[in-house]
Amino acid sequence: MDGRQQPTKRSTKKQRQPEDPIVTANPHRRTHASHEKHASSSSSKKQSLIQGLLLSILFFFLSSYIVTDTWLWGYNGKYKNWRRWVPRKQLVFTQQELAQYDGTDVKKPIYLAIRGEVFDVTQGRPYYSRGGNYGFFSGRDASRAYTTGCFQTHLTHDLRGLSPAQIADVDGWADFYRNHPKYYKVGTVILEPIDPLSPHPEDCNKPIAQKPASQ
Ligand code: HEM
Numbered sequence: 001m002d003g004r005q006q007p008t009k010r011s012t013k014k015q016r017q018p019e020d021p022i023v024t025a026n027p028h029r030r031t032h033a034s035h036e037k038h039a040s041s042s043s044s045k046k047q048s049l050i051q052g053l054l055l056s057i058l059f060f061f062l063s064s065y066i067v068t069d070t071w072l073w074g075y076n077g078k079y080k081n082w083r084r085w086v087p088r089k090q091l092v093f094t095q096q097e098l099a100q101y102d103g104t105d106v107k108k109p110i111y112l113a114i115r116g117e118v119f120d121v122t123q124g125r126p127y128y129s130r131g132g133n134y135g136f137f138s139g140r141d142a143s144r145a146y147t148t149g150c151f152q153t154h155l156t157h158d159l160r161g162l163s164p165a166q167i168a169d170v171d172g173w174a175d176f177y178r179n180h181p182k183y184y185k186v187g188t189v190i191l192e193p194i195d196p197l198s199p200h201p202e203d204c205n206k207p208i209a210q211k212p213a214s215q
Contacts, residue, residue: 080181091187093118095140098189102139103129113141113189115174116157123182141189146173150204157191161200 064073078084093111098118101111109122110129114137121127127134136142142155147162147169159167177183 076181078179078181081184083184088186090185091118093187093189095189095192098141099139103132103135110138111186112137112139112177113157114143114146114177115170116141116188116191117174117178117185118187118189119177119180119183120186121177121183141191143170143174144201146170148203148205150201153204154201156201158194158201160194160196 061071065071068074070076072080093113098111098113101108103110103125106129109120110125111118112121112128113119121138126132128138129135130138136151136155137145140155141157143157144159144162145151145154145156147166148154159170162170178185
């Protein structure tokens with residue numbers, strides 16, 4: 001021994017440390033790290049996308065309110081009615097069952113039918129309650145009266161004898177209820193068949209006999 005320190009014999013097998021670039025360059029670790037980076041960048045992208053979307057929605061409603069004084073740019077169609085967005089079971093009424101919803105009982109909704117379709121018109125209570133201007137439409141299918149205006153004798157679903165234009169008129173009213181922002185369809189009514197041999201409902205718009213003009 002000459003006092004000089006002999007370099008310790010190093011193991012030929014290199015001990016790899018975690019900070020060793022070779023270790024860091026381990027393809028598995030790199031993949032894991034880049035996955036993490038990728039995941040965090042995509043989640044922040046998602047977050048800013050959601051933020052952008054929410055801001056646009058807010059902008060849509062606020063600017064509509066400022067410009068048109070309404071929240072939906074003046075839209076007042078059927079899709080404004082939230083009930084349209086909730087799927088509901090359609091009811092089937094007999095005429096007698098439907099008659100219970102004629103607006104007499106204030107605790108019950110008001111239903112009316114046109115062309116066999118039943119609509120909830122409770123929101124139009126001032127028109128459709130008993131005593132309302134159009135209360136005679138409630139609790140029944142009075143399709144015929146919608147075109148003839150015979151509000152006493154034509155409160156029936158019997159459309160025999162009407163012209164195609166009058167039928168189109170009735171269908172126009174049915175569309176009115178279908179597309180109304182406050183009314184909505186609740187089901188259908190089973191209408192009693194009309195005896196084809198029975199006379200057509202009498203026209204109420206016949207010219208009323210005039211008093212002879214006084215001379
Ligand atoms: C065939 C004839 C007619 C039918 C079938 C009919 C039907 C109706 C119905 C169903 C409503 C209610 C609308 C709702 O639910 O929002 C209504 C409202 C109204 N009707 Fe008639 N109508 C007729 C003729 C008339 C006539 C001749 C007048 C005027 C002299 C009139 C004036 C009104 C008025 C002022 C309202 C209220 C409108 C509102 O405030 O929004 N209607 N009509």
